[in-house]
Amino acid sequence: MTVIRTEELTRSFARKGTRRHPLARPEQLTAVDGLTLTVEAGESVGYIGANGAGKSTTIKMLVGILVPTSGTVRTCGLEPVRQRRTLAGRVGVVFGQRSALWWDLPLRDSFELLTAIHRIPAAEASARTADLVERLEMGPTLGTPVRQLSLGQRMRGEVAAALLHRPELVILDEPTIGLDVLSKQRLREFLIEQRLEHGTTLLLTTHDMGDVARLCSRVVLVDHGEMAYDGTLDGLAAQVGAERVLVVDLAEPHPDLTGLPGSRHLGSEGEGLRQRLAFDATATTAAALLAQVSARVAVVDLAIEEPDVEDVVRRVYLAQQRDG
Amino acid sequence: MASAPDPAGPRPTAWAAYRAVLGSRVRARASYRIPFITDSLGAGLVGIVEFVETFLVFSATGAIGGFDVHAILLVFALAEIGFCLGDLAFGHLDSLPEYLRAGTLDIFYLRPQPLLAQLVTSDISLRRLARAAVGVVILGVALWTNAIMWTIPRAAMLVLALVCSPLIYAALFVCAAGVQFFTVNAPEMPNAFTYGGRYAAVTPASVWPGPLRIFFGFVAPVAFTGYLPALVILDLPGVGVLAQPLAWGLPLAVVSVWGIALLLWRTGVRHYQGGGG
Numbered sequence: 036m037t038v039i040r041t042e043e044l045t046r047s048f049a050r051k052g053t054r055r056h057p058l059a060r061p062e063q064l065t066a067v068d069g070l071t072l073t074v075e076a077g078e079s080v081g082y083i084g085a086n087g088a089g090k091s092t093t094i095k096m097l098v099g100i101l102v103p104t105s106g107t108v109r110t111c112g113l114e115p116v117r118q119r120r121t122l123a124g125r126v127g128v129v130f131g132q133r134s135a136l137w138w139d140l141p142l143r144d145s146f147e148l149l150t151a152i153h154r155i156p157a158a159e160a161s162a163r164t165a166d167l168v169e170r171l172e173m174g175p176t177l178g179t180p181v182r183q184l185s186l187g188q189r190m191r192g193e194v195a196a197a198l199l200h201r202p203e204l205v206i207l208d209e210p211t212i213g214l215d216v217l218s219k220q221r222l223r224e225f226l227i228e229q230r231l232e233h234g235t236t237l238l239l240t241t242h243d244m245g246d247v248a249r250l251c252s253r254v255v256l257v258d259h260g261e262m263a264y265d266g267t268l269d270g271l272a273a274q275v276g277a278e279r280v281l282v283v284d285l286a287e288p289h290p291d292l293t294g295l296p297g298s299r300h301l302g303s304e305g306e307g308l309r310q311r312l313a314f315d316a317t318a319t320t321a322a323a324l325l326a327q328v329s330a331r332v333a334v335v336d337l338a339i340e341e342p343d344v345e346d347v348v349r350r351v352y353l354a355q356q357r358d359g
Numbered sequence: 360m361a362s363a364p365d366p367a368g369p370r371p372t373a374w375a376a377y378r379a380v381l382g383s384r385v386r387a388r389a390s391y392r393i394p395f396i397t398d399s400l401g402a403g404l405v406g407i408v409e410f411v412e413t414f415l416v417f418s419a420t421g422a423i424g425g426f427d428v429h430a431i432l433l434v435f436a437l438a439e440i441g442f443c444l445g446d447l448a449f450g451h452l453d454s455l456p457e458y459l460r461a462g463t464l465d466i467f468y469l470r471p472q473p474l475l476a477q478l479v480t481s482d483i484s485l486r487r488l489a490r491a492a493v494g495v496v497i498l499g500v501a502l503w504t505n506a507i508m509w510t511i512p513r514a515a516m517l518v519l520a521l522v523c524s525p526l527i528y529a530a531l532f533v534c535a536a537g538v539q540f541f542t543v544n545a546p547e548m549p550n551a552f553t554y555g556g557r558y559a560a561v562t563p564a565s566v567w568p569g570p571l572r573i574f575f576g577f578v579a580p581v582a583f584t585g586y587l588p589a590l591v592i593l594d595l596p597g598v599g600v601l602a603q604p605l606a607w608g609l610p611l612a613v614v615s616v617w618g619i620a621l622l623l624w625r626t627g628v629r630h631y632q633g634g635g636g
Contacts, residue, residue, distance in 0.1 A: 048632060100468040102629055116629075123471040135466050139387055151379035152470050154371045 037112070038204050038236045039074035039097060044106035045260075046092050066092040068260035069106065076203070079230060079237040081251035081268070085348045089260040090240040094206055097238075098126055111204060124153060127202035129193045131209035136181045142192045143177045146199065153200040160199070167195040170225055187218030194222065198229065204236045205229075211243050223249045244341040256351060263351050269316070271347065274354065278313040280340040281324055285310065286333035295327045376472060377480040384482050398486040406443070406493035410435060413561055425595050426563040429504045433592065436498035438560035438585030441524020443491035446553075448525070449532035451482045453550065455539045464631070475533065475624055505593060513592050519609055520588035526613045527584050530620040531556055534579075537623030540630045556581040563589075565598045576601050580612040 045068055049061040067089040074080055084090050095101040096108050099115030099122055108115055111125045129135075136145040150160040168174055171191040176184060181192065190210065197205065207226075211219045227250065229235055239250060247254060247268055254271050256264040264271055272279075280301065283292075288306040297319030301311040314324050321339055328334055388395055417431045426434070455478070458464040467477045507513065535549035542548050560581035564572055576582040587606035590597045597603045 095465070098469060100465050101631070119468065120471045120473070123469055126469075128469050130465060133462055133466060135469065137383070140383060144383060148376075148379050148383060151371055152376040152472065154373065154376065154471075156370050 036076040037073055038076050038078075038110070039072060039238070040107075040109045041070055041072045041093075041097075042107045044070040044072075044093070044096060044103055044108050046089075046096060046101060046104045065260050067096070067257075070257070070260070070262055072255060072262070072265075074236060074238065076236055077230075077234045078253060079251045080239065081247035081254045082238055082240045082257070083242075083247060083254060083348070084240075084257035084263075085345055088257045088348075090257060091208060092260075093257070094128070094208055094238075094240065097206065098122065098128055124200060125202055126204045126206060127197035127200065128206045129190075129197045129208065129210050131190070131193075131207075131212045134181065134189070134193060135196050136189070136192055138182045139180055141178045141180055142173060142184070145181065145192070145196060149196055149199050155200060163199060163201065164195075167198060170228065171195055172221070186213050187215060190214060190218070191222065194225070201233065202235070204238065206238045208240050209242065210239070211241060211246055219243075219245070226250055242345070244347065248341055256348065258348060258352060263348075271351075272316055274351070279316050279321070281312045281314060281321055281328075282338045282340060283310055283312070283325070283328055283334050284308065284336040286335050289332045292328060292331065295324065298324050298327075373472075377476065380477075381480050381483060385485065388483075388485060395486065399489040402486040403489035403493055406439070406490035409561070410439070410493065410497060417562075426565060429501065430589060430593055430595070431563060432497055432501035433505060434563050434585040434589045435561045436494050436501050436585075437520050437524060437588055438557065438581065439494035440491055440498060440521065441584040442528045442557040442560070443487055443494055444525035445528025445532060447484065447487040447491065449479055449529040450487065451484060452478060452532045452536040453539075453553070454482075455536045456543055459539065459543050459631075474628060475536075478536075507592060508594070513594075516588050516591040516606060520584070523609050523613050524584035524588075527580060527616055528553065528557065530613070530616040531579055531581075533620035534616075534623050537620065537625075537627035540627030552579055560585045564601045569599070572599060572601055576605070580616055583609050583612045 045065065047063040047065040050064045066087075070089075070093060082090055082093070092101065096103050097110050097115060099110075099117075099119035102116050110122055113122045113125075115122055135149075136142065137148065140148075146164050150164070155163070168177060171194065173188070173191055173195065176188050176192075179188075181189060184192065194207075194210065197207075205226075211222060214222065223246065226237065230237060237250065239246060241247060251268065254264065254266065254268050255262060256271065264274065278299075281298070285308055288308055289310070290307060291300050291303055292310050292312060293300045295312065298312045298314040301313050303310045312324065312328070314321070325334065325337065413431070413435055414428070417426075418428050455464075458467075458478075464474075467474050467481075470477060531552045535552045538549040538552075556575065556579050559567060559571065559575050564575070564582050564586040567575065572582070582601055583606070587597070587601060587603075588609070589595070590601075590603040591606045595603065597605070
């Protein structure tokens with residue numbers, strides 16, 4: 036079943052302050068430009084791009100907030116603007132920047148109101164709420180007014196609010212922005228669980244390649260409103276040659292680890308106690324590189340850094356300019 | 360996906376959502392008792408000042424267009440009660456520009472209810488009841504001091520006016536909100552419909568210049584909220600196009616102004632640009 040289908044979807048806005056006289060047409064800014072995209076049920080898609088690439092505008096058209104300038108869009112088989120209310124019962128959306136909760140009410144009350152809004156039968160609602168509260172570890176904060184919650188606590192509340200009515204499509208717009216590592220990790224694990232159990236379709240916009248790597252089987256990259264890539268994350272990395280970085284903490288200071296096959300030494304800190312090595316994931320593996328390092332010196336700790344979304348976008352852009 | 364009857368129990372009614380949200384708003388307001396009382400006193404005081412202002416102007420000039428001071432009391436009371444009740448239920452629609460700028464309106468789009476119904480029930484200002492109470496007292500005085508020959512049609516007109524006036528002001532608030540989608544940067548402009556309409560309506564139409572009689576009689580029909588019903592109740596002829604028999608067109612005025620209101624609202628919603636980045 037197809038959950039999202041857009042054809043030549045386009046949206047432009049009037050640019051403010053570009054109207055020369057009251058009757059003149061203002062300049063148009065095309066936020067989404069001829070986007071054709073299909074997402075099947077159960078897929079998990081990372082929708083990425085730089086700021087202003089048209090991600091939020093696309094989402095707003097998918098759920099019926101914005102009317103497309105041209106092209107067609109179907110979400111869960113429905114026409115979003117015309118069938119917005121039916122669609123609202125089948126889609127759950129988290130806008131990282133704006134809250135769906137009642138600011139002055141405890142989380143518990145917000146959940147109760149949303150239960151009434153989605154007309155969920157009482158017994159089902161209490162079971163679902165209890166399940167979400169447990170999995171997102173919200174028990175201790177249920178009675179706290181939303182305005183007093185930390186960002187991480189609030190964001191878990193937002194995710195629970197979007198999932199209360201068991202939507203078949205979940206759209207998350209920058210869900211991990213500003214979260215600490217632990218909160219991010221918890222949220223990701225929860226989303227993975229939900230997908231496994233309910234087969235929920237997931238569309239995620241993010242600046243965090245970690246989100247994409249952990250949560251998404253498919254990446255769609257938009258640039259200036261146009262689709263620049265559609266495929267797997269590995270495929271994207273292969274296309275733009277995005278390197279990963281292995282950071283190793285050594286047992287003792289060591290001279291720079293240069294000359295390891297398939298890797299490039301980026302730098303050292305603390306007289307060589309911590310060293311950073313870039314490697315091409317298609318040419319070698321982190322494990323092979325680690326083995327080579329371990330053969331020279333004892334490693335006490337390690338981390339792998341993912342490329343940043345902005346970095347990936349820049350590389351795709353450069354690669355296309357080279358080709359064109 | 361909640362579908363098919365299941366052991367979870369019956370599905371709550373569509374009204375339950377509005378009841379729950381509105382109930383939580385009322386409880387939240389009522390829990391701050393002191394601000395609630397001072398706000399109410401303030402709103403009541405505004406009502407009294409507005410009345411004194413109108414009263415002084417007209418008592419100084421004596422009878423105008425067949426309206427003496429007592430008759431003016433009746434016009435004022437009917438229009439004021441209508442405005443206060445319309446404002447009570449729909450007045451917070453004038454915070455729409457804030458929602459538009461902050462982008463919080465997007466959240467309403469994600470819920471399975473009509474946008475307008477959600478916005479209207481998203482808040483309520485009970486303090487506005489205090490001002491309506493001032494109107495009710497003035498209405499009592501007006502009915503007492505005017506020598507009214509009560510007949511069934513006159514009593515019916517009084518009831519009809521009390522029911523329909525709030526509906527007309529409510530529709531004007533919706534009109535103004537629809538226009539707000541286009542004038543986000545001039546949020547005061549659409550207030551001309553609502554507050555401006557009320558300001559005219561509490562005075563007898565005989566003092567309005569000709570074009571305003573057309574405007575407030577047939578476009579933003581606030582003449583139907585005070586002046587026209589008062590003509591029937593007091594058996595006065597009226598002025599120009601705003602003659603006594605026109606008062607019975609009140610239900611029609613309600614229907615037409617709501618038609619315009621919903622059209623403007625729909626146009627506004629379609630125009631929405633998705634605020635706040």
